Each structure stands twice: as structure tokens, then as C-alpha cells.
Amino acid sequence: MHLGATLRLLRVDAGLSLRDLARRIGVSSAYLSRVEHGVDAPPTQARLTAIARELDVPPALLMDVGNRVSPYVAGYLEDVPAAGTLLLDIARRKLTGAQLARVRAFLDAEFPLREGRGDEPAPALGPLLCAERVVVQLSCEDYEDALDVAAGRLASALPGLDAAALASGLRQREGEAPSQVGNGVTVPHAFVPGASPAAALVTLARPLDADTPDGQPLRLVVALVDGHPGRARLMRLAHVARLAGRGLADRLHGADGPGRVLELLEDLEALR
Amino acid sequence: MLAQLLVQLIVIIGVSRLIGRGARWLGQPLVIAEVVAGIALGPSLLGWLWPDALRWLFPPDSMPFLKMLAEVGLVLFMFLIGLELDPKLLKGRGHTSVVISHSSIIVPFGLGAVAGALWLYRTLSDPSVPFSSFVLFMGVSMSITAFPVLARILSERGLMQSKIGAIAIACAAVDDVTAWCLLAFVVSLVRASSLAQAGMTTLFAVLYIGFMLLLVRPFLARLGARVASREGLTQNVVAGTLLLLLASAWTTERIGIHALFGAFLFGAVIPKEGGLAAALIEKLEDVTVVMLLPVFFAFSGLRTQVGLLDSAQAWLTCGAIILLACLGKFGGSAVAARVTGLRWREAGAIGVLMNTRGLMELIVLNLGLDLGVISPTLFTMMVIMALVTTFITSPLLRWMYPPEEQARDQLAQAPDAALVPSAYTVLLCVSHGQAGPGMAVLSRALSGERNDASLYALHLLSPERPLRVRAEGALDANGAEGAAGAAGTAGSALTPLLGRAEKLGLSVRTLSFVSSEPARDICRTAQAKRADLVLLGWHKPLFSQTVLGGTVHEVMQEASSTVAVLVDRGLSQVRRVLVPFVGSRHDRAALGLARRLFKQSGAEVTVLHVTSPEGAGTGRAQVDELFPLDEGAAVKLKVVRHASPEEAALEEARAGYDLVVVGVGAEWGLEDKLFGVQRERIVRDAPGSLLLVRHPEGAPALAQGQGQGQQQGATPDAAHAVGART
Numbered sequence: 001m002h003l004g005a006t007l008r009l010l011r012v013d014a015g016l017s018l019r020d021l022a023r024r025i026g027v028s029s030a031y032l033s034r035v036e037h038g039v040d041a042p043p044t045q046a047r048l049t050a051i052a053r054e055l056d057v058p059p060a061l062l063m064d065v066g067n068r069v070s071p072y073v074a075g076y077l078e079d080v081p082a083a084g085t086l087l088l089d090i091a092r093r094k095l096t097g098a099q100l101a102r103v104r105a106f107l108d109a110e111f112p113l114r115e116g117r118g119d120e121p122a123p124a125l126g127p128l129l130c131a132e133r134v135v136v137q138l139s140c141e142d143y144e145d146a147l148d149v150a151a152g153r154l155a156s157a158l159p160g161l162d163a164a165a166l167a168s169g170l171r172q173r174e175g176e177a178p179s180q181v182g183n184g185v186t187v188p189h190a191f192v193p194g195a196s197p198a199a200a201l202v203t204l205a206r207p208l209d210a211d212t213p214d215g216q217p218l219r220l221v222v223a224l225v226d227g228h229p230g231r232a233r234l235m236r237l238a239h240v241a242r243l244a245g246r247g248l249a250d251r252l253h254g255a256d257g258p259g260r261v262l263e264l265l266e267d268l269e270a271l272r
Numbered sequence: 273m274l275a276q277l278l279v280q281l282i283v284i285i286g287v288s289r290l291i292g293r294g295a296r297w298l299g300q301p302l303v304i305a306e307v308v309a310g311i312a313l314g315p316s317l318l319g320w321l322w323p324d325a326l327r328w329l330f331p332p333d334s335m336p337f338l339k340m341l342a343e344v345g346l347v348l349f350m351f352l353i354g355l356e357l358d359p360k361l362l363k364g365r366g367h368t369s370v371v372i373s374h375s376s377i378i379v380p381f382g383l384g385a386v387a388g389a390l391w392l393y394r395t396l397s398d399p400s401v402p403f404s405s406f407v408l409f410m411g412v413s414m415s416i417t418a419f420p421v422l423a424r425i426l427s428e429r430g431l432m433q434s435k436i437g438a439i440a441i442a443c444a445a446v447d448d449v450t451a452w453c454l455l456a457f458v459v460s461l462v463r464a465s466s467l468a469q470a471g472m473t474t475l476f477a478v479l480y481i482g483f484m485l486l487l488v489r490p491f492l493a494r495l496g497a498r499v500a501s502r503e504g505l506t507q508n509v510v511a512g513t514l515l516l517l518l519a520s521a522w523t524t525e526r527i528g529i530h531a532l533f534g535a536f537l538f539g540a541v542i543p544k545e546g547g548l549a550a551a552l553i554e555k556l557e558d559v560t561v562v563m564l565l566p567v568f569f570a571f572s573g574l575r576t577q578v579g580l581l582d583s584a585q586a587w588l589t590c591g592a593i594i595l596l597a598c599l600g601k602f603g604g605s606a607v608a609a610r611v612t613g614l615r616w617r618e619a620g621a622i623g624v625l626m627n628t629r630g631l632m633e634l635i636v637l638n639l640g641l642d643l644g645v646i647s648p649t650l651f652t653m654m655v656i657m658a659l660v661t662t663f664i665t666s667p668l669l670r671w672m673y674p675p676e677e678q679a680r681d682q683l684a685q686a687p688d689a690a691l692v693p694s695a696y697t698v699l700l701c702v703s704h705g706q707a708g709p710g711m712a713v714l715s716r717a718l719s720g721e722r723n724d725a726s727l728y729a730l731h732l733l734s735p736e737r738p739l740r741v742r743a744e745g746a747l748d749a750n751g752a753e754g755a756a757g758a759a760g761t762a763g764s765a766l767t768p769l770l771g772r773a774e775k776l777g778l779s780v781r782t783l784s785f786v787s788s789e790p791a792r793d794i795c796r797t798a799q800a801k802r803a804d805l806v807l808l809g810w811h812k813p814l815f816s817q818t819v820l821g822g823t824v825h826e827v828m829q830e831a832s833s834t835v836a837v838l839v840d841r842g843l844s845q846v847r848r849v850l851v852p853f854v855g856s857r858h859d860r861a862a863l864g865l866a867r868r869l870f871k872q873s874g875a876e877v878t879v880l881h882v883t884s885p886e887g888a889g890t891g892r893a894q895v896d897e898l899f900p901l902d903e904g905a906a907v908k909l910k911v912v913r914h915a916s917p918e919e920a921a922l923e924e925a926r927a928g929y930d931l932v933v934v935g936v937g938a939e940w941g942l943e944d945k946l947f948g949v950q951r952e953r954i955v956r957d958a959p960g961s962l963l964l965v966r967h968p969e970g971a972p973a974l975a976q977g978q979g980q981g982q983q984q985g986a987t988p989d990a991a992h993a994v995g996a997r998t
Contacts, residue, residue: 017427028554137733138785145728145783152796163800202785229675257735257786 002182005213006065006241007051008036009187010234012177014055025050038213045072057234061122065242097270104271122239123232125222126265128199133157134258137205143218146208147171147188150200150223157198158225166190170223180212184219185244187237195227197236201261203252220249243269276334277341281567283329287313288566299666301421303630306566307659310573320579330574342571345564346635347521347535348556353420354539355549357445368612372605373443376626377415377450379604380597384414387596395589396650405462409645412454413637413654414597417447418630421662425628429669436618436673440625443605447626452536455636456529462643463528473528480523481537488516489541496548510555513542530639569631572638572655580649590653594660601627601661621673628665633658696725696868699803700769700780701794701827703732707809708769710840710961714807714931716776717846718865720872723778730797731765731784791826798833805865808837828936828966834861836965843931843961846873850929852880852921858935861967866933870907878908880924882917882939918954925958933963 011021018036022029025047034040043051045063052059063072077084095103133153140146151167158166169190173179180186184207200223207217222240226233240248243265251268255261288309295305312318319326330338388410389403397406422444431437456477464470495509517538524534542549581587606623610616637654640646646654698718700711719725766782773780787793798806808824828835851866853859869875914920917939925932932954934940940954955962 015429015431020427030550030554136786138783140783140785141781145781148800149783149785149797152793152800155796155799156792163796164802167800205785258788 002038002180002213002241002245003042003062003065004036004038005178006181006238007062008177009179009181009241010055010057010238011036013189013234013237016054021051021054024054055234056231057238058122061235061238061242065238065245097267101270122235122242123197124269125199125236125240125243126262126269128197128224128236129201129262129265131258131262133198133200134261135200135202136255136257136261138202139205140208143186143208143210144171146202146204146218146221147174147223150188150202150221153200153202154198154223154225157200158192158195161192161195166192166225178211178213180210180218181241181244182212182214182216183244183247184212184216184249185222185240186210186212186218186220187222187224187240189224189226189237191229191233192225192227195225197224197226197233199224201252201265203249203255203261219253220244239269273334273337276331277337280329280334280338280570281563284309284313284566284570285563288569299670300663301424301630301666303418303421304659304663306569307573307631307634307655307662309566310569310571311576311578311655312573313570314573314576316573316576316578335571335574338567338571338574341564342568343531345560345568347517347531348560349565349568350532350535350635351517351539352553352557352560353448354536355542355544355553356420356423357448357540358544359540360544368609368614369439369442369446371612372439372608372622372626373446373450375608376417376443376601376605377447380415380600381411381454383596383600385411387593392589392593392650396647396653398647401645402462405458405645408454408458408461409640412451412458413633413640414600415447415454416451416629416633416636417444417601417626418628418632418662419444419448420632421628421630421665422625425625425665425669436614436621436625439609440622443622443626448632449540451632451636452533455639456524456533458645459639459643460527460529462645469528476527477524477529477533480527480534484520484537484541488538489543492541492548493543496543496545510552513552532635532639565631568638569634572634575638575641575648576652576655577648578652578656580652586649586653590656593653594657597629597657597661598627601629617673617677621669624665624668624672627661629658630662631658633661696805697801697803698725698727698805698807699794699798699801700727700729701732701806701808702729702765702769703790703809703823705765705768707838707840708766709772710838710843711807711809712769712772712776712778712780713843714838714846714963715773715780716778717869717873717875718805719778724872726801727773727778727780728797728801728803729766729769729780729782730794731782732787732790732793733784734790735786735788791823791830794823794827795830795832798831803833806831806833806835808835809840829969832968834865834965834967836865836963839955839962839964841959841961846875846930848929848931849875849877850880850921850925850927850932851877852882852917852924852932852934852940854882854917854937854939856935856937856939857967858937858965860935862933862935862963862965865963865965869931869933876908878910878924878929880921881909881911882920883911883913922954922957925954925960929960931961931963932958933965936964936966 011018016024018033019029022032025032027047031040035043042048048062049059052062055062077087090100090103093099133156135149135153138146138149140149147170148163148167151170152163155161155163155166169192170188173190174188178186179188200221202221202223204219204221207219210218212218224236224240226236246268248265248268251264252261255264288306291309291312292302292305295302295308313326313329315326318329385407388407392410393403393406419441422440425431426437426441431440457474460473460477461470464473517535520534520538521531522534524537525531542552581590602623604623605626606619609619609622614622634655637646637651637658641648641651696718698715700715702708702711715725715727719727766784770780770782783797785793794806794808797803806827808827824837846869849866849869851859851863853863863879866875866877866879870877910924912920912924921932921934921940934954955964
């Protein structure tokens with residue numbers, strides 16, 4: 001279970017202390033700490049919604065991160081059993097991500113959500129990447145090396161910043177709180193004032209043993225750079241965590257080149 | 273009576289929460305709202321608008337109950353403050369925090385005391401108040417910093433982890449402890465009827481502090497360890513702690529300093545490691561902060577009579593006090609921060625933060641009013657001062673230290689940290705296994721007996737190759753096998769290097785990935801690793817242009833560090849080194865590398881200085897520059913006059929050297945742009961191994977006369993240039 005790790009990552013990036021967040025959502029900091037370390041059961045829908053509100057990210061995104069969707073869907077199916085038939089239809093057609101996105105677009109147009117703000121789709125990862133910033137089959141002995149390679153690729157997208165400075169920026173943030181989100185994915189990120197957001201993606205040929213929240217070795221590094229604090233930044237991070245939950249590392253592991261990685265990614269995140 | 277108290281509580285808590293919403297909307301800490309609520313409920317607003325309501329709500333005979341409740345609340349609150357005070361903050365602080373915290377107490381204390389002595393004592397005090405007490409009290413009340421409000425603001429702005437956050441919180445902790453000690457002293461002075469009694473009080477207080485620190489703290493540490501290992505706090509432990517707290521407060525009250533000090537002291541000695549402190553805070557905080565503390569604020573609000581400031585002069589005095597308070601606290605800490613080397617913005621931010629007085633000031637003032645040291649008028653002025661200084665903190669901080677600045681500072685910190693551990697870093701770029709052993713030998717010689725170099729071996733896979741790897745490894749679904757396969761191929765190129773490195777006792781970190789632009793990836797990796805030297809491998813049969821593919825040329829053009837290409841002809845040791853020298857920056861870099869070989873592993877260096885037949889040589893001078901006197905003797909200098917430096921170097925190279933280290937350049941037939949075409953006679957014809965060195969464009973050539981032992985790097989200036997560009 002990696003929801004806790006993601007919650008901590010987002011909390012630290014939102015600049016909230018454990019106690020602050022706990023106080024704001026009305027739980028004890030000990031409980032929140034247990035949730036973040038995955039010792040306690042993941043928060044209920046209501047709590048997760050409260051956390052999302054305090055972090056200023058869409059609640060649906062956080063639920064998705066935790067793969068906590070099925071209980072709610074199950075609840076809905078109990079109330080409206082007919083919906084099951086529709087899901088069955090979707091399953092029989094084996095719709096891909098892109099096709100599902102079209103179905104969702106139709107739903108949005110036909111039955112708009114009442115909440116409005118707060119549930120806009122997360123910004124996609126694909127557009128932040130380009131073939132130049134995708135490294136495949138890195139084998140190295142230390143996570144630091146992977147960070148350096150990612151920083152090297154990212155630096156060329158950021159004029160005026162050199163790779164070593166960026167790498168130490170990434171490391172510094174990593175020092176404040178680990179950026180592993182579980183399922184073999186880590187999201188090191190740095191804040192570079194004024195920079196336009198960019199990402200670099202590194203697949204590891206040899207899984208790295210690292211202190212991950214779920215004990216799975218590291219297989220994928222998604223390094224993010226952002227130039228503006230706030231909502232979009234946190235949503236990007238949460239989105240990558242959600243992709244990790246959907247098996248991003250497994251899918252990309254087989255990719256043999258940047259082109260293939262980008263294709264797989266596009267399909268995986270067509271529905272955000 | 274009870275009904276009345278309950279109504280009072282309902283009104284107090286309700287109004288503070290109501291105003292609290294407004295405060296939050298303004299981006300202000302809750303304390304502001306509570307203080308304002310207290311003042312609004314007092315004679316200043318409610319009593320002014322609707323005196324009957326005030327008399328009904330807070331009749332004079334109900335005041336003692338309210339006062340007791342407020343004091344109990346304060347005792348608990350001071351206990352919490354003590355609990356939040358981490359002794360780690362007081363110990364092992366940097367030079368900066370020490371200077372700032374001292375000056376942030378001394379300056380406002382001095383200003384307050386002087387103002388009290390010269391001006392306020394005459395105008396606003398009673399002759400019955402002892403002069404010394406008044407002056408000391410004014411000093412203390414000016415130098416208070418509100419630790420809890422500060423901590424709240426820092427955590428809300430996400431500044432806790434930042435440099436200025438750490439400095440401010442450490443300074444506030446020191447200020448807090450110092451101010452309370454001073455205040456305890458003042459209180460004992462005021463309460464004592466004679467000097468002897470004051471001395472006794474001080475003595476007892478010191479004894480009591482010693483008792484708490486030396487006896488109670490170790491006991492509590494053991495208790496804390498036991499509690500932390502069990503499942504949380506039992507009610508018995510809480511009861512025990514509260515009993516001790518009350519006993520401590522009672523003791524200090526009896527001694528003659530205030531009960532608050534006992535509570536604070538007890539909180540401070542509870543160990544912060546383990547869960548005890550955190551659990552206690554969790555249990556007590558809400559009742560104290562939500563219910564009892566507003567009572568205290570209301571109580572001080574009831575005593576604040578803004579109506580007393582009825583003349584323009586009174587308001588002017590009030591303004592002067594505010595100005596003085598800000599000047600002392602803000603000025604004192606900001607100037608000290610600036611002197612210790614922070615930028616003005618950071619220094620200003622620290623000044624603003626330290627200027628927060630918040631509720632701690634109120635506690636001090638109430639104490640002063642109770643003791644009769646200050647008059648109600650002065651009390652009101654000081655309350656307004658506390659309010660104003662707290663109120664301006666957030667907006668001033670936002671103005672002085674906006675989030676952009678904050679981010680810039682955080683990023684600026686990073687490279688500094690990265691520059692320090694600059695072990696000599698070599699990036700070994702291996703494209704084929706063959707080149708490996710020679711590179712290992714050279715690395716050995718470069719890192720010396722003490723292994724003081726970080727070595728990274730980089731192997732870049734071409735985009736076509738991993739396909740095969742995947743085919744081999746595809747059998748295993750979870751990828752472990754496939755990964756091993758990929759590692760295997762990467763390994764096959766790196767194996768000879770690693771094998772030799774292991775024999776030589778070198779530790780090399782390997783790195784390999786798929787790259788479609790090897791030259792760029794080599795440069796990027798070198799940059800990320802802050803490599804001092806990029807060492808490229810080369811292999812004997814393959815130096816026609818097609819095989820090189822221009823990669824070496826590209827790396828040399830793009831790299832921001834020294835690039836060296838090793839042409840390996842069975843390099844097995846680096847004993848005798850030849851450096852042909854004319855004087856270009858590449859030659860100097862080559863000489864620098866040779867110097868490193870000499871220093872690290874005692875290689876015998878011969879410098880061949882070639883001069884044109886007509887001109888006289890300046891070679892000796894240049895060699896002396898690069899090799900300081902004590903080493904200069906170890907370097908053999910040969911000066912030859914020859915029309916073609918290339919020929920001269922080749923002739924000398926045949927005299928049996930292990931390695932010829934040569935800078936690229938037309939004089940050696942190694943022109944960068946023509947690299948790899950036909951002219952490289954020196955590469956083709958020299959019998960031994962060669963190391964072709966290129967100093968990066970833009971980076972300054974090796975500095976004149978540098979290198980008195982400290983500079984071990986072959987091109988320290990190049991390394992600095994990389995740093996400077998960040």
C-alpha cells in the first residue's frame with residue numbers, strides 16, 4: 001500500500017507539518033503518521049476528501065492514487081445494479097485508455113459534475129516529456145547515479161541551470177522526505193523558480209534496492225521540475241503516483257526506446 | 273455563580289472563534305483574534321458601547337473566578353510551551369544563531385531599559401514602584417519573542433526546514449529561555465521586601481532549576497522510555513505528570529518567582545525523544561488552547577482600557593513604544609543577521625519573525641500589572657504594542673521574503689553543499705571492453721595509494737542493442753531475469769575494466785543506459801557528477817573516423833571539464849611519463865594531469881619543451897609555475913629546438929615511456945577539428961600509450977603559480993568554472 005507515502009510526499013510539498021495537517025482535518029498527528037507510514041488502514045473517503053481539500057488537490061485524484069476506487073464503485077453498484085451492465089459492456093469491448101477518455105468526454109458533456117472546481121483532470125505527464133528526456137535501461141548501483149542521469153537530461157530543458165545544481169536540488173528535496181511512491185516508482189522533484197514544468201523519465205534495467213514504502217525495488221524514476229508552487233504542481237505529483245498505482249513501472253519496463261515509452265504512457269494516461 | 277461562569281465561557285470562546293474566522297481570512301494567526309476578542313469584550317469596546325451589558329456579563333465579583341481559571345490555563349499553557357521547547361535547538365547552534373539570538377535580546381532590552389529609565393518612569397509610573405524593577409521589567413517586556421506564534425507562522429509558510437526558519441526558531445528558543453530567566457529574576461526582585469530576601473529567592477530558584485535539571489530530568493527520561501515502549505499513555509501516567517506539573521508550579525510560586533516558571537521548567541525538562549512529550553501535547557493542547565487560553569485573553573482584555581489613552585500625547589507615547597519595540601527587536605536581529613553574512617532579505621525576514629511578540633508578551637504584561645510594576649495605562653499601551661507587532665509579522669514577512677525568494681534561497685543552498693565534497697572525480701567512458709584495463713591502470717595512478725578519487729564507469733548502449741537483450745530476458749515476466757540480461761550486456765563491456773580495477777583495489781561505480789546521443793550523455797553525466805576529468809577509452813585498430821563517429825570530437829567540444837582520450841597500447845603501469853610542451857592551455861592541462869600522476873603515485877615526469885629554432889624558450893618558467901619548488905626537482909625538463917614540435921615529440925616518445933600525455937593542438941598534429949582524419953602521426957607512430965588532453969573552452973587556463981600542495985585536482989579552475997556557472 002503506497003497511499004501513505006504519496007500523502008506524505010504531497011504534504012511536505014504543500015509545506016504542511018504533520019501536526020498542521022492533522023489538526024486541520026481533525027485527527028491526531030499520531031494517527032496521520034501511522035497512515036503515512038502505511039501502518040494504519042488507509043483513510044476513509046471522508047478523511048481522504050478532507051486531506052485533499054487541505055492539500056488543494058482534487059479528492060478524486062487522491063482516491064485514485066490509493067486504488068480506493070473499487071469500494072465506492074461497489075457501493076454505487078449496490079445502489080444501482082443496472083450500472084453493472086454498462087461496466088460489463090465496457091469490459092467486453094476491451095476499451096483502451098484513449099477510448100475510455102472519449103467515453104468520459106461524453107459523460108462530462110452530458111452529465112456535468114456539480115462540484116465544478118476541484119475535479120478537473122490532472123495535468124498529463126506525457127507533454128512534459130520528450131524523447132530526449134527519456135532514458136531507458138539504466139543500470140547503476142546507486143540511486144544517486146540514477147538521479148544524476150535524470151538531472152543531466154532535465155538540465156538541457158532548463159536554460160541557465162547546470163546538471164549538478166539540479167541534481168543537488170533533487171537530492172535536497174529527497175532529503176526532506178523520500179519521494180518514493182511505491183510500486184517501484186520514485187518521483188524526485190525540484191522547484192526552480194520561473195521554470196516551465198518539465199519531466200525526465202528513467203527506466204532501470206536492474207531494479208535498485210531502496211527503502212521503498214512497499215518493499216518493492218525501484219524500477220522507474222520520474223523526475224519533475226516545476227517553476228510555480230501550488231495546485232498544478234501537487235496534482236502532477238499525485239498523478240504520477242496514481243500512474244504508479246496503475247502499474248507504470250511494469251508497463252514501461254519492457255520499453256526498448258524513448259518512443260515506445262511515450263506511446264505506452266500516452267495510452268496509460270489517456271484517461272486522467 | 274456557575275451559571276454566570278458558563279455564560280462567560282460561552283461568550284468568550286464563541287467570540288474568539290468568530291473573530292478567529294476573520295483573522296484566518298486576513299492570514300493572521302489565531303492569537304490576534306483571541307486578543308482582539310478579549311479587548312472587544314472588555315471596557316474598551318463593549319463597556320464603551322453598552323456598559324450595562326459589560327456589567328451584567330462580567331460583574332466585578334466574578335472576576336476572581338475568571339482570574340483563577342485564566343491562571344490555571346496559563347500554567348497548562350506554559351507547560352505546553354516548555355514541552356515544545358526542544359533542547360536540541362539550544363545546543364550546537366551555528367555561529368549565526370548565537371550572534372543573532374544574543375543581539376536580539378540585548379538590543380531591545382537595552383532600548384527598553386533606557387527608555388524606561390529616562391522617560392517612561394517619569395511620565396507613566398508611580399514613585400512607589402522601585403526604579404530598578406521598573407527599568408528591568410521594561411527591558412524584559414521589550415525583548416520577548418513569541419515562540420509558539422513564530423512556530424505557527426513558520427510552519428504555515430513552509431519555512432520550518434529552511435535556513436532562516438531554522439535560525440529564527442533556534443533564536444526564539446534561546447530568547448524565550450533567557451527572557452523567562454530574566455523575568456523570574458525581576459519578579460523575585462519586586463516581590464521581595466528586602467535585598468536579602470531577593471537574594472534568597474534567587475538562590476532558591478537556582479537550586480530548584482538545578483534540582484529539575486539534574487534529578488528530575490533523568491527520572492523523566494526513564495519514564496519517557498517506558499511509556500514510549502508501551503501502547504501510548506495511560507491515564508495514570510497523565511495524572512502523574514499533571515501532579516508533578518502542579519507540584520512544580522506550586523514550588524516556584526512558594527519560592528517567590530511565579531507559578532508559570534515552574535510549569536515552563538517542568539515542560540522543558542520532559543524528554544522530547546520518544547512519544548511522551550508529543551502524546552502529552554496531544555492530550556492537553558485542545559482543552560488548554562481552545563478553552564482556557566481565551567479566558568486568559570478575555571481576562572487581560574478586561575483589564576485593557578483603551579479609554580485610558582485619552583489624549584493625543586498618550587497615543588504618541590504608545591506609538592513611540594511600538595516604534596522602539598520594533599526598532600530594538602527587528603533592528604537588533606536583522607543587523608546581527610546581516611553582519612553574520614545573510615542577505616538583506618533573509619536578515620530582514622529574521623528580524624520580522626523575531627519581532628513577533630504575540631501572547632507571550634501578554635503573559636509578561638499581566639504579570640507586571642499584577643505585581644504593580646506597570647500602570648494600567650502603560651499596560652494598555654504595551655498590549656497595543658504586542659498586538660501591532662504580531663499583526664504586522666505576516667504581511668511584512670510576505671513583503672520582505674516572498675515565496676519566490678524563499679525558493680531561490682533553497683535552490684541557492686544546494687550547490688554550495690555539493691561543491692564541498694569535491695574528491696577528484698573521473699568519469700571513465702567505456703565503449704568497448706578492450707579499453708577497460710588500460711583505463712583501470714590509469715585511474716589507479718590518478719587516484720594514488722589513498723584512493724582519493726571517485727571513479728564512475730559509464731557505458732552507453734546503442735539504441736539497437738537492447739532489443740537483443742530484451743529478447744534474451746523476455747522469458748521472465750517480472751523482469752528480474754531480463755534485467756540480469758541487460759546488466760550482463762552492459763557488464764560485458766565493463767567487465768574487463770572492473771576485473772582489472774578489482775585486482776588493483778579500485779572501487780568503481782558503474783552506470784549504463786541506452787543513449788542515442790552518446791556525446792551529449794557523456795557530457796551531461798560528467799556535469800551532473802561534477803567530473804574533473806572525462807576519460808574516454810580508445811582502442812587500437814579503430815581510429816579511423818568512421819568508427820569514432822565523431823563522438824570524441826563532440827565530447828571535447830561540449831564538455832565543461834577536462835577531456836582525455838586514452839590510446840592504450842598495453843598500459844600496465846604508469847612509471848615514466850612524457851609531456852611534450854609548447855605552452856597552450858591544453859598543454860598546461862596535460863602538465864596538470866602529469867603532476868597529479870606524480871603526486872598521487874610518484875610517476876617520473878619528463879617535460880619536453882620544444883622551442884622554435886629562432887626563439888628562446890620560456891619553458892622552465894612555465895614548468896616551475898605548475899610544479900612548485902619542492903616538486904620541481906622531480907621533473908626532468910628537456911628543451912629542444914625543432915622546426916616541427918610533432919617530430920621532436922615523436923622522437924622523444926620512442927625513448928621508452930609508459931605514457932605520453934599530450935595536449936591537443938596543431939603543434940602536435942592533433943587539431944581538434946581534424947581529429948581522427950590522417951594527420952595524427954603522433955598517435956599512429958608513438959610506440960607507447962598516449963593520453964590526449966583537452967582543456968575545455970571558456971574555462972580559464974590553469975592559474976599562474978597556483979598549487980601549493982592544496983590543489984590536487986589537475987584542473988581545479990575548470991572545476992570552479994563549472995561551479996560558477998550554476
